[in-house]
Amino acid sequence: MNVLESLGLSAREGFSLDPTRSLGRVVIMHGASANVIWQESDGTEGSGLCSLAKGLAKTPVAGDWVAVQERRIVDVMVRRSELRRPHPYGRDPQVMAANIDVVMIVIAVNIDLNERLLERLAMMALDSGATPMVIVTKIDDAEDADGFCAQVKEHTPDVKVILTSSLTGEGIEAVRAQLPAGVTAVLLGASGVGKTSLLNSLEGTEELTRSTSRGGEGRHATTTRKLYRLASGGVLLDIPGIRLPEIVADQHSLDQVFEDIEELSLRCRFRNCRHDSDEGCAVRAALESGALAESRFESWQSVYAGATTASADAPRDRRRTRDVPRRVDE
Template identity: 40%
Template sequence: MTVDLYALGWSPALAERAARCGARLRPGRVVRADRGVLTTLCADGPVRASLAGAVLAAAAADPAELPCAGDWVLVRDWPDGRVTAEKLLPRSTAVIRRTAGKDSTGQVLAANVDTAAVVEPVHPEPDVGRIERLLALAWESGAQPLVVLTKCDLAADPAAVAAQIAEVAPRVAVLPVSAQRPGGLDALRPFVAAGRTLGLLGPSGAGKSSVVNGLVGGTAMATQTIRRVDGKGRHTTTYRALIPVPGGGAVLDTPGIRAVGLQAAGDGLARAFAEIAELVAACRFGDCRHEAEPGCAVRAALESGELPPRRWESWQRLNREVAVETDRRDARLAARRAGWRRQRRDRGYARP
């Protein structure tokens, strides 16, 4: 079996970077990661590779450095038949959510995707707050965000639903699709052309696996029937997987996301709420609290009906969450620096 790596997204820039790492290493794209073992697609086909010590050390210092589906790695073949992933190549994009717990470290959900699609079912009705949160995550990744409305065969007027969602997705295309209708996924095919990767983000039961199967033309991912009464169901995918698409390109499916924590850095939230960010910038005072200050563009927009209260409340809620994460990150860095100073002092490196 031979694999066209360029059809999977390999590039001259990556090839140049790989060449500097030595001739004994060859590239592969991670299609799945399982507890320290990667399934990669190399030029000669699928290869199972364990993580080398250098990769494990980098991941111990920063969990975001752990290879995941979509990553490009350099693998090495050993005389005894072992294969190890020796180096993680730089990512062009990364969808990272904050993990639960006090550490609030980042978990990479998908790497090197060109388009990050927020997948939301129209039946029984879309969750607008979830779409806003996932769009902030998609913008933060560096990929091009997209909203994909699934199960449109169950909606009386999919175009009307798409128009409503477009109001909370500024500067983002909103595509109603159906995996059950012939040609129902045609609007997504340009996003999985040769060399391009489409990442799917969404909750359990949103229809992500059905989208994957429809694009690939087979049963690449297992699915379960969704109850017609309430639209609920259970997604059988419990791992992230990159699936090549016939003719080139790939689609990256993620498990159903129950909770998405936003990271502290970046401008993903501002871009997901672009119209509010513009209003905030237009306020007369830079430290405006948007309560009773004169010249507040936000209050004026709320009073005129230009800015829906629900949208403003969602912006405030997510900003508070990011502020809390910023405080946690700063406290974590301060504790780490204090630990380094103690180590230097204990080793006799402290200044007199």
Template identity: 40%
Template sequence: MSLPSSFRSSSLSFSSLLAYGWDDAWAAAFAPYAAQGLLPGRVLRVDRGQCDVVTPEGVVRADTAFVVPHDPLRVICTGDWAAVDPDGAGDPRYVRAYLPRRTTFARSTSSKRSEGQVLAANVDHAIITVSLAVELDLGRIERFLALAWESGAQPLVVLSKADLVPDPVGLSYLVEDVETVAPGVQVLPVSSLTGDGLDVLRAVTAGGTSVLLGVSGAGKSTLANTLLGTDVMDVQAIRDMDGKGRHTTTTRNLLVLPGGGVLIDTPGLRGVGLWDAEAGVGQVFAEIEDLAAECRFHDCAHESEPGCAVTAAIADGTLPERRLDSYRKLIRENQRLVAKTDARVRAEIRKDWKRKGAEGRAAMDAKRGQLR
């Protein structure tokens, strides 16, 4: 996109933002706010209605009162590009707006209201960090992958603490296990202690904005410190019995990497609830959706229908039954969440329940008839 020459020249003062991901496209989107005398800035951290924003004037503290909508998915978050009051506009300074997001990483909250929660914005790479200090939880990895694909970011699975698996053959088996649930995703064993895998990871993170995701004790803060080359993030020892740790990171922080790119470190996620992630689930279970397209019936439930390509694949061993069970679980969970705000989906779910109830009653009637 070509910018007017007058705006290009004025944007030269914004060169300090280049390290944070500022480019011509962001400059063009910001042009209307520049005309109002506002400053561009990237949100580094959000805390209780205020946020730290890096601007051409440096890092400023700004109030978010003007950008607090009723929709929790539209609140300002780490990674947003914002329009901020210039120096001298008053105390406190305010964020007046934020630019349309390129990607949004969101999950459902653990509250009974099942609201969405945005975790990070404008992310290019979602780095799902999984500790090899504990047994792999493939189902949890699938959940993270579904959220990552749905966000629009490119996922990467990092198997941290690879030095705890000194046997190369054993490590390769673990990588293969994760690759089976992560089609189209790079799986990278990494050790902050020995340096294995870090060159590849640095090459990935140098290209844009990356977010570190994972449960407490996965090694995110240690990995962040290694990439930053300094102990910025607090690190606490994990429990030997289960590999879990306390939340060493309590807020989401955006930090510039010395080799280029920026990194968002996040608190450990106890719950990984889906939020309107149908496309993401489909991407994670691409082999099941490909098989489903070959089923005789377009609405096949992959249970006992004749001509079902999915159950045939399970029978011949090409599709693990665990994968189908996990796929069904995530699809049902996502449908329940969507149904709370979508009347059409609720009607479809009720229709499906009635159909299955009728089929069950018919089967029982047939069984009773045989017993007479």
């Protein structure tokens, strides 16, 4: 396998480049620069941080094929697919990943199924032009995995569903089988469902998150979109968790209506705060002081009940006993 094949280049893509340029793929974006892996003219692998040339037709994202010249990205190739997040405030959609073949929608079995989130993620997957697939995680922690699976299938008919556990390794081989050379997949799902853990089990490494623990203590939430080359030959993009309000385009007016509560939520001590106990909760504090009217909070609750809350990354987890502290660098 040559360098470009290891990066997921398939026979379908034929880019012709000026010989002074190298073809490479964006691994991770850092604002005005990007980590790129490319193939040198002698066929060897090159990699490193590249700046973006002025006047690029589009801003590269993880997964983009790019032309590199003297550690500068001088061109971004035409994309065969784009995973886009509809912008909740009606602006242009944001491209999260490029040139993907498979969107793996990841949901955890030990959390109540958030049907709206699942439907939205499935829509994003279909919109991308890639093949959607559902990966159900944490089946070691399931009361009724089959019942959950049936529920999922109701919302995503004709979509392949794979049951997995990163703790026991169950189903990992089936996921690996979906990721041969030439295939690029992206992991799409709420925060904490086990996307990075899945990546780690596929690769047999735990370098990328701390060890798998049931309570989620000490875990590292993914904060960047990054491309990984897998031993199975395929390429996998790990991205941060998606929150329902972020992808509900028609939620525009609603989010604006509750802007004050959104603002307050950002100051809660726990990023998945449900605003139902006093511990470090900015919303509760505002209710106490009268800065926020009880009636407003009640209507906010009625709108977001059942779905993920405006400030929460994950839907209600019936079993979680400890909350995830907000990271200082957030």
